[in-house]
Amino acid sequence: MLNGKKIEQTAQGPATMVERLRYFVRQRERMVETTRELVEIESPSDNKPAADRMAAFLAAKFEKLGGQAQLHRAQEFGDNLQIDFAGSARTQAAKRKPILLLGHYDTVYPLGTFANMPCKIESGRLHGPGVLDMKSGIALIFHAIEALQAWHGELPRPVTVFLVSDEEVGSYSSRKITEELAKKSSGVLVLEPAAGARGAVKTARKGVGEYTLRVKGVAAHAGLDPGKGHSAILELARQITVIAKLNNLAQGISVNPGILHGGTRTNVVAAEASVAVDVRIKKAKQAAAIDRKFRALKPFDKHCRLEIMGGINRLPMERTAGVAALYQQARKIAGEMQWILEEAAVGGGSDGNFTAGMGIPTLDGLGGVGEGAHAVHEYIVISELPRRALLLAAMIERE
Numbered sequence: 001m002l003n004g005k006k007i008e009q010t011a012q013g014p015a016t017m018v019e020r021l022r023y024f025v026r027q028r029e030r031m032v033e034t035t036r037e038l039v040e041i042e043s044p045s046d047n048k049p050a051a052d053r054m055a056a057f058l059a060a061k062f063e064k065l066g067g068q069a070q071l072h073r074a075q076e077f078g079d080n081l082q083i084d085f086a087g088s089a090r091t092q093a094a095k096r097k098p099i100l101l102l103g104h105y106d107t108v109y110p111l112g113t114f115a116n117m118p119c120k121i122e123s124g125r126l127h128g129p130g131v132l133d134m135k136s137g138i139a140l141i142f143h144a145i146e147a148l149q150a151w152h153g154e155l156p157r158p159v160t161v162f163l164v165s166d167e168e169v170g171s172y173s174s175r176k177i178t179e180e181l182a183k184k185s186s187g188v189l190v191l192e193p194a195a196g197a198r199g200a201v202k203t204a205r206k207g208v209g210e211y212t213l214r215v216k217g218v219a220a221h222a223g224l225d226p227g228k229g230h231s232a233i234l235e236l237a238r239q240i241t242v243i244a245k246l247n248n249l250a251q252g253i254s255v256n257p258g259i260l261h262g263g264t265r266t267n268v269v270a271a272e273a274s275v276a277v278d279v280r281i282k283k284a285k286q287a288a289a290i291d292r293k294f295r296a297l298k299p300f301d302k303h304c305r306l307e308i309m310g311g312i313n314r315l316p317m318e319r320t321a322g323v324a325a326l327y328q329q330a331r332k333i334a335g336e337m338q339w340i341l342e343e344a345a346v347g348g349g350s351d352g353n354f355t356a357g358m359g360i361p362t363l364d365g366l367g368g369v370g371e372g373a374h375a376v377h378e379y380i381v382i383s384e385l386p387r388r389a390l391l392l393a394a395m396i397e398r399e
């Protein structure tokens, strides 16, 4: 079966990995142009009109490749974009389950960032807002599909591309669709940025949660009636020391009280105060325990009331057998290009956490290589594009 398929493929496309890599080296400038084109359309998660423009642009672009685009309307965020490509009708491949190529087109940069952070090429790097996270990943999807069509006439298997609008803010509008599409797929390839300068793929990600603790105290005049008040700020300060003790780095649990609010004036005993806390966990089974501990917080001052909101949003992406098998496949393909593809476990979550959590084989970090995601110096390394495009193309073919 595999041999038969290979013969059919080599009859049309470049026969060897070396020739295929050369093909992508020739496409490098076009890949840079595609990436630049996407970076120049600003698409912050919190601006629906801007995000919708991006979704419409991408829909048209992928339709030109023969994909069937479908916009899933979202109320608060940009529309989520699904593009389906049928497999070749001539081969058994068409009957295979689709592979899901997953990514997001939203960025963390507010509208107007581009004026101060324009796209530029310097020392072999392409700079710009969202270039690494993850517009170059979308460009890789586009050019890998285009190449497979050029080599085979049609795609050797069905492919579903899903580009979400709200990954950077929790994927609330897209998560259900991501999960439905993953369920129908044989595996999920996530085009989020690679880990580190050597371009490792991501086989484990931490789970991510956010909690807000709100304290309601009793206000009083700090000068006239100091004894009558019950300070929400004092109570919160004591609670934060309790929350900080939930940190357990040895077990991969980290807890960061990141944002504080409280009080109204210096001469008023504070009636309200709150803290927002970022939580990371390594294992899915840690989620319930950490959640229980947050909900079990009790006031030190009996006159204060505590309110806990939030929870674990993304369970960890654990290195399951399915994940490991996808990585082995990728490593093998990379090896055919004399490239030792490393794997990494990272602290940040992505939509790959959802699909891996469902038991669907998922490989993340297949996108661009660079540095400075979410930061002013964000860039990708241009010379990495060809082999990453070939890795993706070969994963689509063989997985």
Ligand SMILES: [Zn+2]
Pocket (backbone or CB within 6 Å): 104, 133, 134, 167, 192, 193, 350
């Ligand atoms: Zn991302």
